[in-house]
Amino acid sequence: MYRLSALFISLLAVAPYVSAHGFLGQVSVDGTPYRGNLPGKNQGSSPIRMVADISPVKGTTNPDLTCGLSAQAAALTVPANPGSNITFQWEGGQDGGQDWPHNVGPIMTYMASCGSTDCSSFNASGAKWFKVAQSGQKPDGSTWYQADIMQGDSYTVTLDQNLSPGGYLIRNEIISLQLASSMGGVEFYPACAQLNVGGNGNGQPNGTVSFPGAYGASDPGIYTPDVYNPGFVYQFPGPALSNLQAVSWSTTPAVAIDANFASGVAAPSAAPSTAAAQPSAAPASSAAPAPSSAAPAPSSAAAAPSSAAAAPSSSAAAPASSAASSTASAPGATGSCRVRSKRANANATNADRRRHFSRVNRRMTH
Numbered sequence: 001m002y003r004l005s006a007l008f009i010s011l012l013a014v015a016p017y018v019s020a021h022g023f024l025g026q027v028s029v030d031g032t033p034y035r036g037n038l039p040g041k042n043q044g045s046s047p048i049r050m051v052a053d054i055s056p057v058k059g060t061t062n063p064d065l066t067c068g069l070s071a072q073a074a075a076l077t078v079p080a081n082p083g084s085n086i087t088f089q090w091e092g093g094q095d096g097g098q099d100w101p102h103n104v105g106p107i108m109t110y111m112a113s114c115g116s117t118d119c120s121s122f123n124a125s126g127a128k129w130f131k132v133a134q135s136g137q138k139p140d141g142s143t144w145y146q147a148d149i150m151q152g153d154s155y156t157v158t159l160d161q162n163l164s165p166g167g168y169l170i171r172n173e174i175i176s177l178q179l180a181s182s183m184g185g186v187e188f189y190p191a192c193a194q195l196n197v198g199g200n201g202n203g204q205p206n207g208t209v210s211f212p213g214a215y216g217a218s219d220p221g222i223y224t225p226d227v228y229n230p231g232f233v234y235q236f237p238g239p240a241l242s243n244l245q246a247v248s249w250s251t252t253p254a255v256a257i258d259a260n261f262a263s264g265v266a267a268p269s270a271a272p273s274t275a276a277a278q279p280s281a282a283p284a285s286s287a288a289p290a291p292s293s294a295a296p297a298p299s300s301a302a303a304a305p306s307s308a309a310a311a312p313s314s315s316a317a318a319p320a321s322s323a324a325s326s327t328a329s330a331p332g333a334t335g336s337c338r339v340r341s342k343r344a345n346a347n348a349t350n351a352d353r354r355r356h357f358s359r360v361n362r363r364m365t366h
Contacts, residue, residue, distance in 0.1 A: 009132055020101035021054040023068075024172060024191035025091035027162035029080045029153075033259035034193075038095055044261025054070045054094050056176065056187035060222060062183045066124045066213040067171065067192035076262055077119040077194040080164045082201045083247065087156045088172045088191075089255050096257070097312045102187075103147035106236060109133040109157050109246065111205075114167035119194035124169060129214070130205035133249040133315065136234045146174060150249035157360075159249040162203035175237075180224045182303045207239040220223040249333060309352035344347045 026035050036048035051068035064070065080086065092098035112127035135145040135155075149155060155172065169192045179185030190211070214237070215222050221237035317351055 013103045018093060021056060021187075022090055022092040022098075022100050022189070023051055023054050023096075024088055024193075025096050026137075026255065026259065027087040027170075027193045028085075028087040028255055029195070030084050031255075033255065034078055035136075035257060035259045036077070036191075036260055037260055039069075041145070041285070045080045045260065046261060047076040047194045049074045049194070051191070056189055058258065059184065060215040060217045060219075061212045062188075063125065063212060065188055065190060065215070066127065067110050067169070068190050070125070071192060073120055073124075073132065074194050075120060077167055077196045080159065080195045080197050082159055082161045082199040084159050084192075084197075084220075085156055086170060087154050087160065087255060088250065089154045089257060090174065091257070096286070098212055099152050100146075100149045100174070102174070102176040102178060104144055105146055105175040105180075106134060106136040106144070106185075106221070106234065107146055107149070107155055108135075108173045108175070108236070108238065109249070110173070111170040111244075112169045112195075112208075114169060117167070119167040119169060119196070122167070122169070122194075124192065127169060128208035129171065129211060130208050130244060132149070132160070132242060132244065133246040134236050134238060134241065135249060135251075137155040141231070141233070145251050146176075149302055151172070152254040153251045154253070154255050155249070157249045158221075160203060160244040160247060163197055163199070163244055164201050165199055168197055169193070172193055175221075177224050177227050181227060183223050184220050186224075190193075194276075203244045203331050205244045206240045207242050209239050215292065227249040247327055252366075 001342065023039050024036055026033055028034070034047050035044070036041050036046050038049040039050065039054050040052050040121060042050060045072065049067045052070035055069060057064045090100040092101045109132050109137040110129040111132055112124070112129045114122040114127075117123075137144055145155075171190055171192045173188065173190040176187040216237075217223060219237045220235040224232075224234070226232045227234075
């Protein structure tokens with residue numbers, strides 16, 4: 001009975017929105033933003049590997065699980081350090097400018113060394129990935145941290161202090177479960193950015209995996225027939241957290257997607273200014289934001305990060321605690337495939353746009 005009701009609810013939730021998808025629009029390193037290209041449109045130099053389309057990757061044996069649909073190596077490899085805050089800002093719509101459209105499923109982050117090859121020419125199909133962060137259900141058991149991304153928030157991880165120097169791909173992945181009550185229905189949205197980590201760490205990751213190969217079609221976190229049933233407890237797919245797991249992770253206030261490409265070519269802004277950002281639905285952690293000299297992450301492979309206190313240096317607000325409950329809408333109530341426009345009238349003043357975005361972010365849409 002529960003399984004049938006879950007399927008019915010999931011079909012109702014997504015029926016009008018099956019074409020609503022998205023992509024990684026920007027990555028920031030310690031507050032320095034780097035814009036990503038729109039899918040299939042090479043607009044300028046970026047550290048984010050450009051995907052061909054906003055559609056999800058389907059199937060656990062799909063080679064595109066590595067970095068996204070037909071992902072291309074990026075022109076830039078940008079500097080970072082052990083303890084750096086890496087912030088991901090996701091967007092919805094083929095041309096961006098909309099909120100991320102899904103709210104049910106985990107957010108996971110992996111890293112892989114590029115070895116002696118420059119990351120801009122590294123073939124990710126041979127990468128050995130280690131998991132550094134994972135975020136799933138909130139403590140209330142009915143909402144997900146992905147729902148904060150749907151509200152416009154960004155996602156930040158703080159790199160381990162003992163990370164060895166060199167080139168790395170960092171892979172932020174959103175898994176959408178709104179159709180995962182059927183075998184093969186799960187939607188993967190992986191995205192990769194290229195980092196060059198400095199410092200003098202000497203850590204070597206354990207528990208590395210390959211993509212494809214890390215997930216199976218029938219894994220509990222991939223095939224979730226009971227995802228909308230009361231009491232459902234999510235099990236993360238893939239490996240356990242690495243010994244080089246992130247110091248912390250958090251959903252954090254939105255960052256504006258307004259950086260120029262390194263080539264000097266600027267694309268239209270696809271997100272409101274920071275002043276109009278909607279704060280994370282969870283209350284701020286009482287812990288101070290983690291500085292670059294924060295203590296190393298726990299060595300236990302199974303332990304989740306104990307704090308969500310890290311915040312990008314460009315953010316004025318403290319990030320949400322990873323243990324805090326949220327007022328975000330339950331998945332079955334609002335639907336898990338929603339796109340809301342963030343663009344105001346192109347001729348409006350900045351103040352007008354900020355007021356517009358504030359109103360839009362407060363408004364519930366179904």
